[in-house]
Each structure stands twice: as C-alpha cells, then as structure tokens.
Amino acid sequence: MDKRFFLALLLTAIVIIAPPLFLQRGGVQRATSGIDTSHAPNRADTASKQATASSVAAATQNGGGAVVQTQNAPAVEAAVETTTVDTRLARYGFTSQGAVPISVALDSYPSRRPGAANTAAQLVPAKAALAHLRLALGADTISLDTVSLRGQTTSGAAGPTVTYSGIVAGRPLTLAYSVVADSFLLRVAATVAGAPQGSALLLALPRTLQSNEPDTLEDMRHLAVCFRIKSADTESVAFSKLDSA
Numbered sequence: 478m479d480k481r482f483f484l485a486l487l488l489t490a491i492v493i494i495a496p497p498l499f500l501q502r503g504g505v506q507r508a509t510s511g512i513d514t515s516h517a518p519n520r521a522d523t524a525s526k527q528a529t530a531s532s533v534a535a536a537t538q539n540g541g542g543a544v545v546q547t548q549n550a551p552a553v554e555a556a557v558e559t560t561t562v563d564t565r566l567a568r569y570g571f572t573s574q575g576a577v578p579i580s581v582a583l584d585s586y587p588s589r590r591p592g593a594a595n596t597a598a599q600l601v602p603a604k605a606a607l608a609h610l611r612l613a614l615g616a617d618t619i620s621l622d623t624v625s626l627r628g629q630t631t632s633g634a635a636g637p638t639v640t641y642s643g644i645v646a647g648r649p650l651t652l653a654y655s656v657v658a659d660s661f662l663l664r665v666a667a668t669v670a671g672a673p674q675g676s677a678l679l680l681a682l683p684r685t686l687q688s689n690e691p692d693t694l695e696d697m698r699h700l701a702v703c704f705r706i707k708s709a710d711t712e713s714v715a716f717s718k719l720d721s722a
C-alpha cells in the first residue's frame with residue numbers, strides 16, 4: 478500500500494512538472510526563430526556605405542576641409558526658364574527646355590473657337606511645343622531638350638532676339654530666334670563650335686495646331702505645311718498626306 482501511494486505521488490509530480498518544462502523549451506525555440514533579420518547588412522549595403530564614406534572623405538580632404546565635387550556627384554542642371562516676347566501682332570513664349578516656342582498668341586486675330594471667343598487665337602495647344610529640335614553632329618544626334626540651356630533676350634532694329642547657349646557633346650552651342658517685327662516670321666539659327674562637316678539642325682513639326690474656327694474639325698482637315706526651296710514658288714502638303722516616317 479505504501480509503495481503504491483509513493484508511486485502515485487511520483488506520477489502526479491511528473492504530470493504537474495514536466496509539461497511546463499517542455500512548453501518553456503518550445504517557446505524559446507519559437508522566439509529564436511522569430512528574430513527579424515530584414516535589417517541585417519548585406520554585401521551590397523556594406524559596399525555602398527564604404528563607397529559613400531570614401532566619397533565624403535575625398536571631398537573633405539582639400540584645402541583644409543573645403544568640399545569639392547566628386548566624380549560620381551550629379552551635375553547641377555539649370556532651372557527651366559520661360560521667356561515671353563511681345564510684338565504688335567503676336568506674343569511668343571519660349572522655353573529653355575529644348576529651346577523651342579511653347580506658346581504663340583496671335584493678338585491681331587481673335588479666336589472663334591467655341592469657349593474661347595474674343596480671346597487671342599492660340600496657335601499651339603496647351604502643354605505642347607511648336608517644334609522639337611535635334612542636332613546631328615557627325616554620327617551623333619542629340620535632342621536639345623536633354624541639354625541644359627540658358628536664355629537671353631536682346632533688342633535690335635529688326636526686332637528682338639532670344640538666344641540660348643549651352644554645351645552639347647562637349648562643344649559650345651548658340652541657338653538664336655530672331656523675331657521679325659510686324660510679321661509672323663521667326664528665324665532660327667544654330668552655331669556649334671567645332672562641329673563636324675555635314676552637321677545639321679533637325680526640326681520636327683507638331684502633329685497638329687490648335688484650331689481657332691467655329692468648326693474645328695473642318696478647319697483641321699485643311700491644315701498643311703507650306704515650304705519654299707530657295708527661289709522656287711511656295712508649296713504645301715496637307716497634314717493628312719505627310720510622310721509620318
């Protein structure tokens with residue numbers, strides 16, 4: 478009877494004490510496996526931090542701590558400038574991003590477009606440009622809207638001139654718009670110092686112009702590109718017949 482009593486006590490103690498021990502061990506394992514390793518440094522992060530530290534150290538070791546630009550530092554781009562030129566007949570808006578006109582208001586011609594009556598006729602739709610310029614320099618063709626340019630306006634006897642300057646393919650660039658007074662004519666000329674033989678200024682026209690007539694669809698059907706080669710007569714090609722290539 479005594480042996481069975483002590484055996485029962487032993488089994489009871491095992492039932493009471495053993496489960497918490499096993500549960501505690503399992504909890505430790507779960508806690509360990511749940512450690513967040515998402516912020517642990519990898520080789521790429523370490524290399525990046527070392528490169529950044531090297532750049533900072535190289536930048537500060539000049540003239541007693543004066544900061545110098547490192548090779549990997551991004552170039553500072555000029556802010557985009559908008560220039561407005563007023564004449565008796567029209568008002569032109571130019572942008573330094575691409576050096577192109579982005580607005581042409583014909584003050585001498587009121588618009589007849591629905592919703593814009595009695596306002597100046599706008600030749601270019603909103604958020605559009607009158608042209609897109611590229612420079613063909615030897616084997617390279619460079620879009621001017623990828624070049625940092627600065628604008629300047631000067632006055633002359635024939636009319637104002639808007640001049641843009643910058644560096645393209647390592648060469649100084651000057652592009653000038655001559656606004657002819659009492660006319661709707663714009664003359665544009667580009668000069669690139671040291672340009673290879675056969676270089677050219679390429680001009681892409683917009684896909685459409687803004688209609689200022691009551692029947693806008695009918696008016697747009699008659700849009701055409703007019704041109705004259707040297708002393709020949711003026712010719713025109715309808716927008717619908719242009720070679721899209």
